[in-house]
Amino acid sequence: MKQVITVQDTTRPAFTIAPPGDTTVNCDAIPATPSNVVATDNCSTVKVSYSQSRQTISGACAGNYQLIRTWIAKDECGNTNTWKQTITVQDTTRPVIGTAPADVTVACGGTIPAAATLYATDNCDANFPKRATMTIDPYTVDVCNGYTITRRWNVTDACGNAAIEKVQVITVTACPKPQLDTTLPVNCSDNSKFALLLLNKVNKPKFTLLSVYPAGAVTVPLIQTSNVFDLNGATQATFFVTDGVTGCVSDPVTYNLRYVEKPTVNLGNDTAICTGSVITLDAGADNASAGYGIVWSTGVTTQQITVAASGTYYATVTNNGCAATDSIKITVNNPPTVAIRDTTICEGSTVKLNAYIQGATYSWSTGDTGPSITVSAAGTYNVEVSLKGCTVTDDATVNVATPPAITLTSDTAVCQGQSVTLEVEPDGGSVVWSDGSRTNTISVTKPGDYWATVTKNGCVVTDTVSVTNRGDVGLDLGVDKDICSGGSVVLNATNENVISYLWNDGTTDPIKEVSVPGKYTVTVLDKYCNLTSSDSINVTVAGISAFTLGNDTTICEGEVLTLNVSTGTGNSIKWQDGATTSWYVVTKTGYYTATIYNECGSMTKGITVNYKTCNQKTVTVNAFTPNGDGNNDYFRPGVSGTMIDYELNVYNRWGVLVYSAKGVGAGWDGRFKGALVDEGTYLWIVHYRKANGGEKQTLKGNVTVIK
Structure with a gap:
């Protein structure tokens, strides 16, 4: 399982x-x-x-x-x-703004602090830290009454949480209100100007004259930066002042203007007095009688003071604070020294009495007011001399003596090698000749002026005799003479200072007629000094030497022919057109004659001159060497024969004129503006005429400069 x-x-x-x-x-x-x-x-x-x-x-x-x-x-x-x-x-937390600047008070004219930049932080917003927004409450700048500046900083985060506002209050205090001093000093009657005074500091003040009484004394309103107003005699005026920086204006002030009479004091012009003298200075009787205060620079308070010392003295006269001052300079001088001497003058003479002292005035007993007088009459003369406040007196006695009547030899002449005796008759006075001799006669051998001074009874007389040189008798037979063949001429040796005459042919008459040419001499005897002198004259038979103008000739047009003739001594010449010079210039075809003549006859010769057209020949070179060796140093182009109105111009290869001259003697030395030109070829152009008024001719060519 x-x-x-x-x-x-x-x-x-x-x-x-x-x-x-x-x-x-x-x-x-x-x-x-x-x-x-x-x-x-x-x-x-x-x-x-x-x-x-x-x-x-x-x-x-x-x-x-x-x-x-x-x-x-x-x-x-x-x-x-x-x-x-x-x-x-x-996010429910506010942002936090940094600390705001402290509240501040700014004085008038002070600087408003710059606005600070504040930053805010936030615990949630990633855009933080960030700058807070500053706003300024509206305000009006009023420096005269003061004003307030309120700065506010705010910020809000992304969720609308607003930070607590930061505030700074800046209080600007009011600037001082200008204030006029409500009092004005009393003015002197001659002073219509009033100076307004301020009670506090005002920047660049501007003063306004609002009104005056009586109306029209001054045009209002009058605004100026000066506090001095010329109110033209008004008795009431209203002003206010404005601060030129703040614009603040003072309250208007109305002044009642007051005037007092100003004293007048005149001490006169500066004065000089003499040592030992005194002078009284006066501040004015009217000032004293009016009860005005008088104070001198010496401290004295009287109307007058007496002074004797040099110096400048002041007097101040016061009326209710209105003062006038004048001064006078007193100079103490020593008296001038005056000495006019007694004197003796000759009869008919004058003497000058002189009391001159620089800057002085004079009053003579004759009524004259100059520094000196000239008198001729005997008497006692008085003068008053005033200088710088001092006056002195002096006098002089003038005697008048009769001058000696002297006789002095008349002006005479002395023969060479002989002497002449000068004599003075002194009328009993003492004699002094110009050569120092003290006798009545002196013997002199030389020409000149000799004077004798004779003194008698303080009277001096001087006379002068002039001795001249008895020189040559001034024998003069005249210029050599011409006679015509078979004629004669009269020779005249007559002279008033001569006593006998002897001609070289044995005759002794001062005047003789000669018909045979030859040299004739006359010797004469001076009748004053027994000295002989001679003069000669040549007598010639006038004749005209054979002469010729030359053979008939033909020359080129534009050339000139000068005919010259020697007229011989004593002869005259006349050409066919009446000219009388020894030469004649031929410029055109014609028959020309010259006739030489004198008082014995004349001779005429003639010449036929024909002109023909000739081929002109250019005379020039194509190169020259301006090196200063004396050979070929100058370039002178031209043509054969006569050239009139000659002009030479030379150009370089760029067409610049390097030389220009007029006259047939002109020649280029190879220089331009003082310096030798470069080697090379230069263009030359010559303009000329063959005869005066003839057609202008032109030649052109090239020349090479070789160094």
Whole structure:
């Protein structure tokens, strides 16, 4: 008997330590996976497996979700037992914002602190840490009254949990309000300007004149940066001041403007006094009678002071705080020294009395006011000299004496090698000659001016005698004479200074007629000095030497022919057209004559000149060496014969003009702007005419420069 027992394992395993049950937790409180879950089986061993999955919750935020934990216990026969735990995760915690800056108070004009950047953290949201959002409550900047700035930081996580708001309050204190001093000083009557004063510090103040009384004294409103206003005599004015930085405005202030009469003080012009003198300075009787305060620089408080020392003195006169000051400079000087001397003058003469002192004034007894006077009459003359406050007096006595009546030798002449006596009659006075002699007579041998000075009774008289040289008598027979054949000429040697005549033919008359040619000489005797002198004259027979103009000729057109004639001494010439020169220039075909003539007759000669057309020949070279050796250093192209209005131009191969000159003597030395040109070939062009007014001719060619 056989029994088959079929054993089957159909029982699933059982958890002896069961997993935890479903739960709901915060995101930061998810429970750890338990490690002690155990399952057993009645037949075989059991293997427990674990898995976890995440599921979103429909309609929930990203921070709310479910974790599904699954444990499966499986025996060897495949029997399984499954346990699931659902953990619902919720985000209910606020984010946390970092610490906000402390509240702060900012003074007027201070700097507003920059806004801080705050960050927030969150226990669940993966987007954290993140920057918190800052907002500023609306505010109006009012520096004059102050204002508040409120900064707020906020943030919310993905599940709508809002962080606790962070706040910073910045309090900006009000800037000081400008304040005008409500009082103004009293002005002097001559001062319409008032200066406003401030009671506190104001930046770049701008002062505004709002109104004045009487209206129209000043145009309002008047705004300016200066605190000084010219109110033009107004008696009331209203102002306010504005801070140029903050814009804050003061309360308006109305001033009642007050004026007091300003004293007048005049001490006069700066003054000079003399040593030992005094001067009284006066601050004004009107000031004293008005009861004004008077203070001198010396400390004296009276109306007048008397001073004797040099210096600058001040007087200050005050009326209710309104003061006027004047000064005067007193200079103490020593008196000038004046000395005009007694003197004696000759009758008819004058003398100058001089009291000059620089800068002085004068008063003479004659009524003159200059520094000096010129007088001719005897008497006593007085002068008052004033200088820098000092006046002195002096006088001088002038006596008039009769001058000596002197007689001096008249002007005379002296013969060469002889002497002449000069004499003066001194009328009882003492004599001094120009050569130092003290006698009444002197003997002189040379020409010149000699003077004698005679002194008598202090009166001096001088007279001069001129001594000239009695020279040659001035004998002159004139120029040489011509006579015609068979004629005669009169020779005249007459001279008032001569007493006798002797001709070389023995005759003794001063005048003689000659008809024979030859040399005639006359010798004469000077009637003053007994000296002889001579003169000669040549007498020739006038004649005309034979002459010729040459043979008749033919020359090329454009050339000139110059005819020359020697006329001889004493002859004249006349050409066929009336010309009277010794030469004649021929420029055209014709018959030309020259006539030589004198008082004795004439001679005429002629020549026929014809012109023809000739072939001109170019005269030039094709190369030259401007090296300064004296050979072939210049290039002068041209043609044979006459060239008028000649002009030479030379160009290099680039067409640049390197040389230009006019005149037939012009020639190129191979230089351009002072330096030798390079070796090579150069183009030359010559312009010229063959006759004045003729057709302009042109020549061209090349020339090579060789160094």
